[in-house]
Amino acid sequence: xxxxxxxxxxxxxxxxxxxxxxxxxxxxxxxxxxxxxxxxxxxxxxxxxxxxxxxxxxxxxxxxxxxxxxxxxxxxxxxxxxxxxxxxxxxxxxxxxxxxxxxxxxxxxxxxx
Amino acid sequence: xxxxxxxxxxxxxxxxxxxxxxxxxxxxxxxxxxxxxxxxxxxxxxxxxxxxxxxxxxxxxxxxxxxxxxxxxxxxxxxxxxxxxxxxxxxxxxxxxxxxxxxxxxxxxxxxxxxxxxxx
Numbered sequence: 279x280x281x282x283x284x285x286x287x288x289x290x291x292x293x294x295x296x297x298x299x300x301x302x303x304x305x306x307x308x309x310x311x312x313x314x315x316x317x318x319x320x321x322x323x324x325x326x327x328x329x330x331x332x333x334x335x336x337x338x339x340x341x342x343x344x345x346x347x348x349x350x351x352x353x354x355x356x357x358x359x360x361x362x363x364x365x366x367x368x369x370x371x372x373x374x375x376x377x378x379x380x381x382x383x384x385x386x387x388x389x390x391x
Numbered sequence: 392x393x394x395x396x397x398x399x400x401x402x403x404x405x406x407x408x409x410x411x412x413x414x415x416x417x418x419x420x421x422x423x424x425x426x427x428x429x430x431x432x433x434x435x436x437x438x439x440x441x442x443x444x445x446x447x448x449x450x451x452x453x454x455x456x457x458x459x460x461x462x463x464x465x466x467x468x469x470x471x472x473x474x475x476x477x478x479x480x481x482x483x484x485x486x487x488x489x490x491x492x493x494x495x496x497x498x499x500x501x502x503x504x505x506x507x508x509x510x511x
Contacts (some may be wrong), residue, residue, distance in 0.1 A: 312499070321397070321484060321504040322435075367434065371500075378425065379486065379500055383434040 280305045284368045284382035291358055292390050299353040299385050301342075301368035309370040311335075311344050311351040312379070316365045325353075325366070360389045393419045395487050397503025404475055404510055412470045412506045414485030420465040421487035425500070426458075429482040441468040475510040482507050 284301040291297060303309065313325040313335070326335030331346035340355045351368060368382040394417040404410050414424055422443045427435040439460050440448040447460035457479075459471040468487075472479055484505045 314502075322486075322502040324499045324501075327499060377423075378437055378440060380437065381427075381435045 280309065280370060280372050280380050282368050282370055282380055282382035284366075284385055286383075286385070287365075288386040288388055290388040290390065293360055294357045295389075297353070297355040297358045297362075297387070299366055299368075299387070301351045301353065301382060303349050303351065303368075303370050305349075305370055305372050307372045309372040311342070312369040312371070313340070313342055313351070313353050314367040314369055314381075316367065316384070318364070322367065358387075358389050360391050363387055363389045393417075393487075393501045395485065395501045395503045397485050397506055399506060400504060401507045402509070404508070406476055406510055407474055409471055409473045410475055410508060412472075412483055412485075412508075414468045414470070414487065414503050416466045416487045416501070419487075421468075422465060423488060424462060424468040425486040426460060426468075426470050427484045427486065429484060429505070435484060438470075443468075472508065475508070477510045480508055480510045 281304045310329045312327045314322045315325045316322050326337040328335040328344035331344050334343045342351050342353045344351055365384045365386045367384045369379050371377050371379045396415045396417050398413045402410055424441040426438045428438050429435045437450050438453045441460045441462040443462045443465050449455045457473055462468040482505050485503045486500045488500050
C-alpha cells in the first residue's frame with residue numbers, strides 16, 4: 279500500500295542554518311505530494327504541494343521538488359528562523375486509491391536563536 | 392484559504408461516557424471529510440473517511456462501533472467516541488476537501504484545529 283517515510287526528529291538547528299528534511303514515498307499510482315506544518319498547539323496547515331513529477335512546491339522560503347525517479351519530496355529552506363519551529367509532515371494522496379491523505383510520522387524542528 | 396472549524400477544542404470526560412466532536416466546513420462544501428487521530432509525538436493515523444449521505448469507511452483496526460461517524464450534510468461531520476476509556480485520550484483532527492476547486496487530486500485538504508480529548 280501507499281506509505282510515506284520521513285526522517286526521524288527532533289532536528290535542532292541554529293537560526294539561519296540550512297534545513298533539509300528528507301521524505302520518500304511508496305505509491306502504486308501517481309500521487310500528489312504535500313508538506314504540512316503543525317505549530318505548537320495548532321492544527322495542520324498546508325505548507326506546499328506538488329502534483330506531478332518535477333513540480334516544485336514553494337512557500338515561505340520552503341521548497342520541495344517532486345522526484346519520481348527517487349520517489350522523494352525533500353523539504354528545504356536556505357535560512358531557518360526561530361518561528362519555523364514546528365512539526366513538519368510529509369504526505370501523499372493517490373487518486374487511484376480513494377484519494378486519502380497518508381502522512382509520514384512527522385519531524386519536529388527546533389530552531390535555536 | 393478555506394476554513395474548517397472543529398469543536399470542541401478540548402474536552403474532558405469521565406470514563407464510560409460518550410463525547411461528540413463536530414467538524415464543519417465554513418465556506419465550502421465537502422462531500423468527503425477525514426478523521427485522524429494523533430498520538431503523542433507520532434503521526435496522524437487516518438481513522439475513517441466520512442462520506443456525506445452514506446456510511447463512513449473505516450481503516451483497518453478502527454472500531455466502527457466505538458467511533459461513530461455521521462456526515463449529515465455537505466458542511467458537517469461528527470465523530471462520537473462512545474463509552475470512552477482513558478486509552479481513547481488523544482488529539483483528534485478532521486480534514487475536508489473543497490469540492491469546488493475542480494480536479495479532486497489538485498485540491499488541498501483543510502484541517503480543523505483539532506480536539507484534545509482526555510478521559511479520566
